[in-house]
Amino acid sequence: QSVLTQPPSVSGAPGQRVTISCTGSSSDIGAGYDVHWYQQLPGTAPKLLIYGNNNRPSGVPDRFSGSKSGTSASLAITGLQADDEADYYCQSYDSVVISWVFGGGTKVTVL
Amino acid sequence: QITLKESGPTLVKPTQTLTLTCTFSGFSLRTSGVGVGWIRQPPGEALEWLADIDWNGEETYSPSLKRRLTITMDLSKNQVVLTMTDMDPVDTATFYCAYRRASHYFAHWGRGSLVSVTS
Numbered sequence: 001q002s003v004l005t006q007p008p009s010v011s012g013a014p015g016q017r018v019t020i021s022c023t024g025s026s027s028d029i030g031a032g033y034d035v036h037w038y039q040q041l042p043g044t045a046p047k048l049l050i051y052g053n054n055n056r057p058s059g060v061p062d063r064f065s066g067s068k069s070g071t072s073a074s075l076a077i078t079g080l081q082a083d084d085e086a087d088y089y090c091q092s093y094d095s096v097v098i099s100w101v102f103g104g105g106t107k108v109t110v111l
Numbered sequence: 112q113i114t115l116k117e118s119g120p121t122l123v124k125p126t127q128t129l130t131l132t133c134t135f136s137g138f139s140l141r142t143s144g145v146g147v148g149w150i151r152q153p154p155g156e157a158l159e160w161l162a163d164i165d166w167n168g169e170e171t172y173s174p175s176l177k178r179r180l181t182i183t184m185d186l187s188k189n190q191v192v193l194t195m196t197d198m199d200p201v202d203t204a205t206f207y208c209a210y211r212r213a214s215h216y217f218a219h220w221g222r223g224s225l226v227s228v229t230s
Contacts, residue, residue, distance in 0.1 A: 045207055048219075048220075051216045052216075091217075
């Protein structure tokens with residue numbers, strides 16, 4: 001069972017906006033540790049999508065954005081496109097158990 | 112350009128020890144703040160962080176797997192090695208190594224190495 005909680009799936013029509021939540025606790029996100037997001041396209045390795053809550057690595061479209069508040073974080077995808085179909089994982093750090101922690105992943109489906 | 116590549120057996124038997132090697136380029140593990148982590152993903156399941164080693168040689172392990180894991184680095188070969196003892200079929204997974212710089216995120220990942228545990 002993953003430490004961070006994500007919805008198993010979200011879906012939207014092309015062009016729509018979808019959001020993915022990531023809920024942690026007082027020992028990880030709530031302790032002030034940043035949240036990072038990864039995109040995993042089918043059959044490929046995860047790729048860093050958002051780091052430090054709301055920063056995009058070079059090459060990531062500004063359709064992807066992140067936010068964090070309290071013990072939770074969110075990833076938003078605007079202008080949903082067919083090639084956004086992938087699994088998305090949030091990740092943070094747990095200071096109590098001294099571990100990097102991941103969410104259970106969210107599958108995004110473009111209708 | 113930072114690249115990482117995992118190598119090791121694709122098949123191991125139950126109770127055996129798994130040894131995986133991550134060979135990297137484009138960065139040095141002598142650089143302050145740099146680390147390399149191992150993450151696994153069972154088929155159809157989520158990512159699970161396993162272990163990390165940093166530029167200072169500091170090792171960190173998943174609490175639930177600590178007794179079975181060892182991570183080491185060979186700076187002369189630009190390699191990080193993960194060993195996992197007492198393998199079980201539930202350990203079947205794709206194992207990834209990833210580059211971490213200063214902060215707590217993994218900026219670059221290898222393509223992964225699928226390891227199946229079966230008798």
